[in-house]
Amino acid sequence: MTGVGDRPAERANGDRGSALVEFAILTPLLFLILFGIIDFGYALYQDLDVRHGSNEAARLAAVNYTTAGHTGAQQSTDIVNAACNRMDAKTDVAVTLSFSGTGQARADTATITVSKPNVQLTGYLNNFLGGKVLTSSVTTRLEQNATWAAVANKACP
Secondary structure: OOOHHHOOOOOOHHHOOHHHHHHHHHHHHHHHHHHHHHHHHHHHHHHHHHHHHHHHHHHHHHOOOOOOOOOHHHHHHHHHHHHHHOOOOOOOOEEEEEEOOOOOOOOOEEEEEEEEEOOOOOOOOHHHHOOOEEEEEEEEEOOOOOOEOOEEEEEOO
């Protein structure tokens, strides 16, 4: 004769398949939490990268960065390329360099804007994150007379 603790509990006839039904009810919630963590984490990473890119581009514009003595549009391209090289994600990134002061002289200000569409890894939260554009603008004081030209939506190479 076996004791009470020696064998598994018997299920009632109406309880067959209840674990499968409970799992089917909870699975969407589990996926929402899991894929939400993945997609929101990746969106935060992309937002930080855009902010880093705008800060780098602003610093380069403030010190009148150039390679090989370029000026004008070529120097703007140098600034955008150098800022993009310091970012992790370079696809679909657009950089705008503009003057917001009275001119290009030292102590005037420049505004740099970096934008990038949000990319999702799972697509599970497309209703919340789909179609969002991550943007960061930085206004900086020019430390040198600027010889670069204002550009709009210059793409990263």
